[in-house]
Amino acid sequence: MSSALLAGTANSNPLYAEIQQQITRSLIGGEWKPGELIPSEIELSRRFGVSKGTVRRALEDLVSEKILVRRQGRGTFVATHTRDRVMYHFFHLIGRDGSREPPVATLLGYRVIKGTDEACNKLRIERQSRLVNVQNSLAVGGKEVFVDDILIPRSFFPGLTQKVFRDRESTIYALYQSRFNINVVRISEELAAGHAPPEHAKRLAIHRSAPVLIIDRIAYTYQDKPIELRRSWVNTASHVYLSDLWKS
Amino acid sequence: MSSALLAGTANSNPLYAEIQQQITRSLIGGEWKPGELIPSEIELSRRFGVSKGTVRRALEDLVSEKILVRRQGRGTFVATHTRDRVMYHFFHLIGRDGSREPPVATLLGYRVIKGTDEACNKLRIERQSRLVNVQNSLAVGGKEVFVDDILIPRSFFPGLTQKVFRDRESTIYALYQSRFNINVVRISEELAAGHAPPEHAKRLAIHRSAPVLIIDRIAYTYQDKPIELRRSWVNTASHVYLSDLWKS
């Protein structure tokens, strides 16, 4: 019991919170990678020198944040960015008829730029840092519905090239996860109405003065570290943004 | 122990889920009103014939849904629609500078109408039901930022008049709660970009062709019963909609 208390640097908070941080640190360190099985409750309780119940309590929060997934009879897994998960937790556009369909991306542009002060601030990185800037057009049911403009710190994505980006097998966040060990676990979005830049309006097949939904996203990885900025321009003729702070 | 199993009509689900439903039923029935203290864990465990731990488990979900609030040393309370709670869980507009300020409402219109099929469907009530329709203008910092159009089933709000509505002391949801025993516990919103009706555009001091954020809300009370429809037209020049599916 005392070993667990001594192991943590900080203290005076509940034991389960300390255990939770240790587990998070192991996730960051890559000890358990996405899709993998983490040790069982009993093993973890031995490792940290606490009871099974305390381990469960520590895992609960990580499960509710969708960082871990538990399956009865099988074990506890590190969540992966499957299409399903992305659709439900990181993609909020649905058809006006209620339909949910994953979008198909087309790469419009890829370049490396020097970050503006505002962008570097939001990403909590040094000014003038180099950022990768990617632009995508997203289509649902064959029709282009929105355009994305993505900014990520180049230093966190070593070896990223246009080809790597274009040849990814699944979603963008799955690419971050599988190739760069960066796990997006939460997003925060600010929405406003406005106009799309003329070139985007053209792609969306709307007039340049047509109202579009502008979404500014910050994506976070473990411990609330911002890792991606993204602005989307959405043609809401056929789709709407669903904000549902709902229970499980 | 068997008494709890016999008490519930349905079964084959976890005991804590059954207890949770019973507690919810007591909340619906008004046994414990908003702001009031509910019985302690020990009393509840005696009442339902289950262990303290099972009661805790049953309360956990209700707490995470913000239906109940627990305070160490004091007890467990039924959540009320205080300004703070409304600001964080039912009001998602923030200033572009990040400021959060509660809006000031001005009543624009109040009438009773016959519900459209679409509205009655969404409210899951009989067609042609009578609805109360309220329109408000909402200002932040003295400037009108958005206009609301509210629809609620008249039958659930007996005695509601324009005067009652206008003379309310606090928020609209606090009025529902204190006067009609209707507790809004969750909302679901769909957002799109579009134009405001000309009369609303005038109030918002924007051109009729200016893009505005259109928010369609369904508000739910216990057991996911829809109780209010609301459409808002927002001038996003100074404010944005914050969608943050964040942890506590």
Added chain:
DNA sequence: TTCGATTTGTTCGTATGTATT
């Protein structure tokens, strides 16, 4: 101010049920 009663929060332990392999 102190003290005791009450209530929730944390931690431990045990037993049994259920799903998976």
Added chain:
DNA sequence: TAATACATACGAACAAATCGA
């Protein structure tokens, strides 16, 4: 069938916060 892992349920003890005597 057996072993493993999570899910549920019970109980006990102590800590921490609150409140009133």
